[in-house]
Amino acid sequence: MKYLDEFSDPVLARRLLDQIHAVTTRPWAMMEVCGGQTHSIIRHGIDQLLPEGIELIHGPGCPVCVTPLEMIDRALAIASRPGVIFCSFGDMLRVPGSGRDLFTVKSQGADVRVVYSPLDALEIAKAHPDREVVFFGIGFETTAPANAMTVHQARRLGVRNFSLLVSHVLVPPAIAAIMESPSCRVQAFLAAGHVCSVMGTDQYPALAEKYQVPIVVTGFEPLDILEGIRQTVVLLEAGRAEVGNAYPRAVPDSGNLPARAMLEDVFEVADRTWRGIGTIPASGWRLSSRYREFDAEERFAVGDLRTDESPLCRAGEVLQGHIKPHECAAFGKECTPRNPLGATMVSSEGACAAYYAYRRLELVSL
Amino acid sequence: MKYLDEFSDPVLARRLLDQIHAVTTRPWAMMEVCGGQTHSIIRHGIDQLLPEGIELIHGPGCPVCVTPLEMIDRALAIASRPGVIFCSFGDMLRVPGSGRDLFTVKSQGADVRVVYSPLDALEIAKAHPDREVVFFGIGFETTAPANAMTVHQARRLGVRNFSLLVSHVLVPPAIAAIMESPSCRVQAFLAAGHVCSVMGTDQYPALAEKYQVPIVVTGFEPLDILEGIRQTVVLLEAGRAEVGNAYPRAVPDSGNLPARAMLEDVFEVADRTWRGIGTIPASGWRLSSRYREFDAEERFAVGDLRTDESPLCRAGEVLQGHIKPHECAAFGKECTPRNPLGATMVSSEGACAAYYAYRRLELVSL
Amino acid sequence: MTTVDFAAWSCPVPLRDTPAVVMGHGGGGAMSAELVEQLFLPAFGASPDDLGDSAVVTAGGARLAFSTDSYVVKPMFFPGGSIGDLAVNGTVNDLAMSGATPLFLSTAFILQEGTDLAVVGRIAQAMGLAAAAAGVRLVTGDTKVVDSASGDGVFVTTAGIGLVGPGVEIGPRRARPGDVVLVSGDIGVHGVAVLSCREGLSFGTSVLSDTAPLAGLVAAMLGSGGDVRVLRDPTRGGVAASLNEIARASGVGVSLSERDLPVPAAVRDACSLLGLDPLQVANEGKLVAIVAPGAAEQVLAAMRAHPLGAGARAIGTCVAEHPGMVVARTALGGTRVISLPIGEQLPRIC
Amino acid sequence: MTTVDFAAWSCPVPLRDTPAVVMGHGGGGAMSAELVEQLFLPAFGASPDDLGDSAVVTAGGARLAFSTDSYVVKPMFFPGGSIGDLAVNGTVNDLAMSGATPLFLSTAFILQEGTDLAVVGRIAQAMGLAAAAAGVRLVTGDTKVVDSASGDGVFVTTAGIGLVGPGVEIGPRRARPGDVVLVSGDIGVHGVAVLSCREGLSFGTSVLSDTAPLAGLVAAMLGSGGDVRVLRDPTRGGVAASLNEIARASGVGVSLSERDLPVPAAVRDACSLLGLDPLQVANEGKLVAIVAPGAAEQVLAAMRAHPLGAGARAIGTCVAEHPGMVVARTALGGTRVISLPIGEQLPRIC
Amino acid sequence: MSIAERDGTLMADVDFGGVRKDVCLQYVPDATVGEYVVVHVGFAIQRLDEQSALQTLANFEQLGILEEEFGAK
Amino acid sequence: MSIAERDGTLMADVDFGGVRKDVCLQYVPDATVGEYVVVHVGFAIQRLDEQSALQTLANFEQLGILEEEFGAK
Numbered sequence A, B: 001m002k003y004l005d006e007f008s009d010p011v012l013a014r015r016l017l018d019q020i021h022a023v024t025t026r027p028w029a030m031m032e033v034c035g036g037q038t039h040s041i042i043r044h045g046i047d048q049l050l051p052e053g054i055e056l057i058h059g060p061g062c063p064v065c066v067t068p069l070e071m072i073d074r075a076l077a078i079a080s081r082p083g084v085i086f087c088s089f090g091d092m093l094r095v096p097g098s099g100r101d102l103f104t105v106k107s108q109g110a111d112v113r114v115v116y117s118p119l120d121a122l123e124i125a126k127a128h129p130d131r132e133v134v135f136f137g138i139g140f141e142t143t144a145p146a147n148a149m150t151v152h153q154a155r156r157l158g159v160r161n162f163s164l165l166v167s168h169v170l171v172p173p174a175i176a177a178i179m180e181s182p183s184c185r186v187q188a189f190l191a192a193g194h195v196c197s198v199m200g201t202d203q204y205p206a207l208a209e210k211y212q213v214p215i216v217v218t219g220f221e222p223l224d225i226l227e228g229i230r231q232t233v234v235l236l237e238a239g240r241a242e243v244g245n246a247y248p249r250a251v252p253d254s255g256n257l258p259a260r261a262m263l264e265d266v267f268e269v270a271d272r273t274w275r276g277i278g279t280i281p282a283s284g285w286r287l288s289s290r291y292r293e294f295d296a297e298e299r300f301a302v303g304d305l306r307t308d309e310s311p312l313c314r315a316g317e318v319l320q321g322h323i324k325p326h327e328c329a330a331f332g333k334e335c336t337p338r339n340p341l342g343a344t345m346v347s348s349e350g351a352c353a354a355y356y357a358y359r360r361l362e363l364v365s366l
Numbered sequence C, D: 001m002t003t004v005d006f007a008a009w010s011c012p013v014p015l016r017d018t019p020a021v022v023m024g025h026g027g028g029g030a031m032s033a034e035l036v037e038q039l040f041l042p043a044f045g046a047s048p049d050d051l052g053d054s055a056v057v058t059a060g061g062a063r064l065a066f067s068t069d070s071y072v073v074k075p076m077f078f079p080g081g082s083i084g085d086l087a088v089n090g091t092v093n094d095l096a097m098s099g100a101t102p103l104f105l106s107t108a109f110i111l112q113e114g115t116d117l118a119v120v121g122r123i124a125q126a127m128g129l130a131a132a133a134a135g136v137r138l139v140t141g142d143t144k145v146v147d148s149a150s151g152d153g154v155f156v157t158t159a160g161i162g163l164v165g166p167g168v169e170i171g172p173r174r175a176r177p178g179d180v181v182l183v184s185g186d187i188g189v190h191g192v193a194v195l196s197c198r199e200g201l202s203f204g205t206s207v208l209s210d211t212a213p214l215a216g217l218v219a220a221m222l223g224s225g226g227d228v229r230v231l232r233d234p235t236r237g238g239v240a241a242s243l244n245e246i247a248r249a250s251g252v253g254v255s256l257s258e259r260d261l262p263v264p265a266a267v268r269d270a271c272s273l274l275g276l277d278p279l280q281v282a283n284e285g286k287l288v289a290i291v292a293p294g295a296a297e298q299v300l301a302a303m304r305a306h307p308l309g310a311g312a313r314a315i316g317t318c319v320a321e322h323p324g325m326v327v328a329r330t331a332l333g334g335t336r337v338i339s340l341p342i343g344e345q346l347p348r349i350c
Numbered sequence E, F: 001m002s003i004a005e006r007d008g009t010l011m012a013d014v015d016f017g018g019v020r021k022d023v024c025l026q027y028v029p030d031a032t033v034g035e036y037v038v039v040h041v042g043f044a045i046q047r048l049d050e051q052s053a054l055q056t057l058a059n060f061e062q063l064g065i066l067e068e069e070f071g072a073k
């Protein structure tokens, strides 16, 4: 695929690694925000090849992982309603709710369908006018434009039996929350490349300034990640708390203006609970009042949900970078991809899942 | 099973046959009304063992066979409605409607269920309050008490989502219609035993008198049928147009009084079309006005039905005894149990089906 | 629940020739035969010559019988056994009907998502016990899982390899006029046992499925020295189907005596209640045998000496008349044709 | 319709140990293995010793390979083939993986009521052609029909008998440190071809299933004289599953080089789009071979001379370290574990 | 056979000689355990008169005996 | 790649290098055949700047060469 192969080239990777080694004089701890970046790092072994002192702290950028438990339970309740067709991305099916998950509910007879795109859910709604179709709209700013367009279309086409269960989360408030944490060790950020493809880079200078951290927009292929790290180390070594862009081919400073306009119209900022972390003010999006009729939370009164998180799971600490997955006592024992206790072991972008899949050779407990 | 084995005893059968042979001096043509009797006769080979001159003319007593085409089509239309659970006896599923049958409709997704008893259909209605459950109430007077009780219960228990598609037919008017036919060759009747178990024998003396035919109430086991024939021959030989009872163990003269009372309450006499024969006045039952709310014909407006009978099928003539099944040109060729053109080839009580199953050895065309 | 699922009640013959698969194609009767003869055999380039219970082939100098059957019986557990018993005994028996000593079985499972693992375990246990009792080894297998809308509990397909002794030539084309028709015991038992617990049709009965491995009985019959020409286990479609198939394959007529048919009272009563003919009801632990006229005595004696053949008897003869047709003399002395069932009175009976 | 049926998209591992069958049990990965080892083998009184692609048994003095597989692929027709092709080639290949010459196949069909007979006919035709191409005979079979809520189109189960030559000892326990790991050609092809036409997931691709009979290739490899120790066709769970199973059975580690893996661009792109690892994607016309160190050259040469092995190459070695684990050196020079898939990324892929 | 009320309707578990089935007895309310009834689609529609049955069978037995004694007709 | 309107939304059949999929182009309305886009759950969210990509790669090629020329740092 164009511009993926080239950015995986091992020779150039070696060159980038050599440069990183060449410019690193001190230990540095940087956080890659996006779960896709975490996956790529672990899968390709990038962390194994960096200088000893460079630590990659894995961030909370896994939308599946941070969807609050209450929202999962709400999804389960809605999906269990007769007449509902509940649509979701595949990863969400196995995320543990309080005692069950969407997959269980599906195998008990609920009509739960995995879709590739929210537009697929809208098509289902058009095809089944007698059913209520709900799409589980989770994700960062990367996914929000898709959901926005879908709701916009639903209104335009008069598709009344469609609604969105929204649980969008925003990166910049998460970065702020991470830095506000007393035990924070993060000295720089690799910002999420595709989030910035949409939102641009204008939210980051203020964060860099306030918290005195370099923030470098970074992509996902091996060379992109290495270049992101390289630029970050250069800024750290020079003591420059600036914003850089190591993914310019996909990230113009202004991001995607039509998408941002649509997001402005369809969503409004709200407080959001991040699973395992807690409520971060103004860190999420909900449907704006103009689109409130498509809000599944309003359409389906699901009553009080009594949530029930596993007491063993330390996913919140993993997501905030306080611990690495294998430092959780349950990792590989009570908690495996087969019997996941937390979302970070389920999601393809979750750190626990990545460590379990790729790193059992090094991890003593296994 | 008690009182079935004894009435199949081959030694006693031989004795009865010998008596029949002994008392028969002239050719006689008698009609067994009930399809169950036809089946038993053909299955056991009774007709093969009678004196040469005794002809058994097979009558129209096969409720599946005589259910009018319009009613089948109405059933198909109702069964095809979403939300309907259509319940029926098994035989009805393969009876040809206009171009399709209940089985086809079922395999195309309609919820068609075979039940053993109308009470089963009522149970289904209670178990599925969100669905409309319809029971196909066909049959002679034998079956009507079951349907009556079921509707009575439905009202008593307040089961609103249950209805009956009624197509009951009555034996005495059929006997009269047979005798009124100009080409009628019938000289005596073996009346249907279990119809009389319910209705008693009081409707027959008038018929015997009017048409000058002996009428002998007859059962179903080999000895019952032979005894019915024997008594009939005795009456014919003596020129006595009287009513006899060759099935006294199951037929008291008054029949079943509680059942007759229920029938009085639940049903009222109506004209009825007999498939292949035509409309016989006052020959059927429909729900009385007190129970009209449970009438599926009222509850489901199915609009105009354009019926479409196979031009080759001569089932009406078979049912009236004008021809024997193998005298129909389509018998065994275009029409087989596999590809039945008429109901008489489908029903286990139909003459065409009985001949096809049991008599292909003798029938030249096969 | 008192619903009778359509499939459990009546024989869904197609109204007209349909372009689609109907339940009747699975009935082991005329429609099944047509599907095989008109669709599968031509596509496979195989000849309709054999169509016996198993194929007899040669590999590495060994004469082998090879057979397979899928088991989709519903319900999976019924009085007297389970789908596991059928899956082992059914294939063992098909091998035995070619006169082979069954040796090895393969077992392939198609599981419906959501099926209780305990149920799967019970079935597997039953298979292990049945295999041990039959003297065969379960040596290889497979498991597939399908989504809940695409399956129904457990489907099992077993295939079996058996060894055919030298000179053993048993097959459906070997019947000749004058041969004697034997049956090893009571008929109609398995079908009634399964039907008794079909939804909506449940009736109490003392009837237990007769599922059993017949290789030992066959060995005893062959060991008697009598000329056993045809063997068949009358499963789907019952004795009626088996005898019709043999009559057609051999080009002989079959003449039965109704009063000689071993129909137990409970089977007769259940069939009477349900409007079924015991001759069309499945058996899973019985065989019909066509033997040379002079061999009937000794073969019957050998059968009766075996636990699974205690009720063996002669029920008719092969005749030159009405070739391909099976005719019975009724108890009263009349005659009636015993038809090859067309579709399936009892879907998913095995 | 643009819906993606759940079963086609993600790997439904159970949330917690469930008492029920889940799709993962059919994935050919860890859950499948546990079901076999913990439920089936104990019930059958069989030993977990072999668990090879087929069982090798002796009957009548002949050394036979015996294997079975059910085929439930969805959709039934996909670019490059159909369920019919898989049903023949899959079982032929399992026999070949024991070094046997495949001879006879049985075919058992479970048909869903309502399936177009034309579809059944197409599948049967494909099977006939595939059997002819593979040099095997379809000799016996069975057909069952289930009601429309209990099936899904056509399920096929084939079983096969093959002849194993004297001295041929090929099995998953024979790998040793130092042995070379070979693959016969491009990987991940079949899975991508099938996925490309799954409902809601349809993407255009030039990829055609690689379904093919491998007995001729195996014969060529054995004929080269090199010591071929293990053969496996990496179907469900892909090369990852096969190598993990061999590593565990033989008690060796496997060390791969990612950059040597023959992953065609179209497969890599599709996997990237769908979030799949090509090593976990099914193949239906490829084999992995573990050969003695000195034999790699000659075996590779024999493979490359055969049409189905033109792309053969070495992809790694067996090592004494990390026994039972497969580890790959990434293109960048890091290492990552290649896990045994747990459940099933791609349900009903074959 | 056990008789019980269900939904206000008299029901019985009837033995058909080895086959047992639920049957509604509302139309034959005086039926007692040990008696025989004629059953149709789950309903007893008439009591079976055993005396009458035995008498009929006895009649059959007698058939032709008079002729035999006194010569064929 | 073919671009068409569907339900008033700009859609395209996008080639992912051998894999083709429907993608909504409404957010990248100026995208033309031959260009590359970043796609996420069926939506193009950004145009891929080819010049920038080539420049970045060229930069990588250059990395270390100065050091090599002038000695490791």
Ligand code: SF4
Binding pocket: A312, A313, A314, A315, A316, A318, A325, A328, A329, A330, A331, A332, A335, A336, A340, A341, A342, A343, A344, A345, A352
């Ligand atoms: S290993 Fe499991 S339990 Fe531990 S933090 Fe990760 S998801 Fe939670």
Ligand code: SF4
Binding pocket: B312, B313, B314, B315, B316, B318, B325, B328, B329, B330, B331, B332, B335, B336, B340, B341, B342, B343, B344, B345, B352
């Ligand atoms: S044989 Fe067929 S066509 Fe002829 S009358 Fe009977 S049912 Fe009708």
Ligand SMILES: [Mg+2]
Binding pocket: C052, C053, C054, C067, C068, C069, C094, D140, D141, D142
């Ligand atoms: Mg067979």
Ligand SMILES: [Mg+2]
Binding pocket: C069, C090, C091, C094, C235
């Ligand atoms: Mg069989």
Ligand SMILES: [Mg+2]
Binding pocket: C141, C142, C143, D068, D069, D070
């Ligand atoms: Mg397998």
Ligand SMILES: [Mg+2]
Binding pocket: C149, C150, C151, D148, D149, D150, D151, D152
């Ligand atoms: Mg289905």
Ligand SMILES: [Mg+2]
Binding pocket: C053, C093, C094, C097, C232, C233, C234, C235
């Ligand atoms: Mg058989």
Ligand SMILES: [Mg+2]
Binding pocket: C140, C141, C142, D052, D053, D054, D067, D068, D069, D094
């Ligand atoms: Mg195998």
Ligand SMILES: [Mg+2]
Binding pocket: D069, D090, D091, D094, D235
């Ligand atoms: Mg296989």
Ligand SMILES: [Mg+2]
Binding pocket: C068, C069, C070, D141, D142, D143
């Ligand atoms: Mg079979």
Ligand SMILES: [Mg+2]
Binding pocket: C148, C149, C150, C151, C152, D149, D150, D151
């Ligand atoms: Mg089902």
Ligand SMILES: [Mg+2]
Binding pocket: D053, D093, D094, D097, D232, D233, D234, D235
């Ligand atoms: Mg294999």
